[in-house]
Amino acid sequence: MPTSQPRRWPVALVRVLALITLLQVLLQAALAGGFISGHVGYLTAHSVNGSLLVLTVMALGVATILLFRPGRGPWWPILLSAVLWWMVAVQVGVGFARLVGLHIPLGASILALTGAFAWWSFSYRPRPVTA
């Protein structure tokens, strides 16, 4: 049966956005470390980066839709990015509500999920499409 190569750009887009998301989450932990150590100004940067993260994960969601079609990739990254978006939105709310006991474990969970997804995106190889 004849096969054709799937488009490469959707997976490249997912990789770029997964990497930016991971870097932003790591930056959140570093900024949190900064203001816990007494540098109050870092809290503003943590707040701004947290709000920008909501937008980055939204863009990641769009990229996972494009990976599915036209990229012919798996569907589950769409669900994963929707769950991640919801977690980040809750995290912003929990941060402003100062519920630190919930905010730190949720932050660690977001970091674990983001790291695992970035790793997957770089190890994923699009399969040839059967015509």
Ligand code: HEM
């Ligand atoms: C993962 C994504 C994260 C997001 C979106 C996020 C977002 C936020 C936001 C919006 C605030 C409120 C800022 C303000 O009051 O102006 C906040 C506060 C805070 N965040 Fe995060 N954060 C994240 C991760 C983390 C992590 C990993 C840690 C610690 C390891 C952390 C520790 C804190 C602390 C200690 C506060 C201050 C709470 C207080 O004022 O009592 N955050 N965060």
